[in-house]
Amino acid sequence: MNELSLAILIQAAGVALLLLEVFVPSHGLFGVVGLAAVIGGVYLAFRVGETAGYVSLVSEVVLVPTVVGIGLKVFRGTRIGRRVVPPNPILTAADRGVDVRDLMPLIGERGRSLTPLRPVGMCEFNGRRVQCVAEQGLIDPGVPVEGISIVGDSLCVRPGAGGEGTSAAPAAGRTA
Numbered sequence: 767m768n769e770l771s772l773a774i775l776i777q778a779a780g781v782a783l784l785l786l787e788v789f790v791p792s793h794g795l796f797g798v799v800g801l802a803a804v805i806g807g808v809y810l811a812f813r814v815g816e817t818a819g820y821v822s823l824v825s826e827v828v829l830v831p832t833v834v835g836i837g838l839k840v841f842r843g844t845r846i847g848r849r850v851v852p853p854n855p856i857l858t859a860a861d862r863g864v865d866v867r868d869l870m871p872l873i874g875e876r877g878r879s880l881t882p883l884r885p886v887g888m889c890e891f892n893g894r895r896v897q898c899v900a901e902q903g904l905i906d907p908g909v910p911v912e913g914i915s916i917v918g919d920s921l922c923v924r925p926g927a928g929g930e931g932t933s934a935a936p937a938a939g940r941t942a
Contacts (some may be wrong), residue, residue, distance in 0.1 A: 770924045773822065777807030781847045782832055785837045804830065865899070869921045872896065872913040876926050879909045887924060 767777075783800030790796060811817030812927055841847040876889035879898075883905040889898040891913065899917050901924040912926035 769810055770818060773807045773814065775807075775819075776803050776810065776911075777822065779824060780807060780824075781805035781833055784830060785833055788834060788837060797881050827913055828909035864919055866919065869896065869913075869916055872921050873915060875913050877911050877913070877923070879905050879907050881907055881910075883923070884912060886920065889921070896921055900924070 769802050780800045780803030783796045783803060786792075786798075787797035787800060800914075808819065808822050808826060811822035842851050870881070872891050877889045877896075879887060879889050881887040882899040883889075883898060883903070885900040885902075887898060887900075887905070888895055889911055897920050898911070898913075898921045899915065899922050901914060901922055905911065905920070905923070905925055910926045911923040912922050913923055915922045
């Protein structure tokens, strides 16, 4: 076997070991040995000739990421791959949380904060628990609140009926 064939064989073994490192937990052993084999193969190719060395180097720069990427795509389709990397779940409407249309009637309604709103917390409107966000500052638990708008998937509230129990401004001596 000539030196160029040996270089190609060593590089192929190195790429195979790098691919194996992705799928087999070896604590980096296959990766280190594979990388050493790839580097050794490129070195042997440079010993054959400068052109062979550069062709080998460029092919490894292209080949290694391509083989690992294809290997990962193929692995996900195998029986073991489906167990290791299960498919993403399909979310239903119930998984997405509260429908914003259900929150619209609460705008202008009065309720009470159940938890501290810093700025997000829970409030109760007509016996219904709703995730709310404070318009500004912090709102303590048990404070009357009023729904003012929808922000994302939450009802935005402000303290109602005088706003007692709020701490809308930072405490004296504290910096924001």
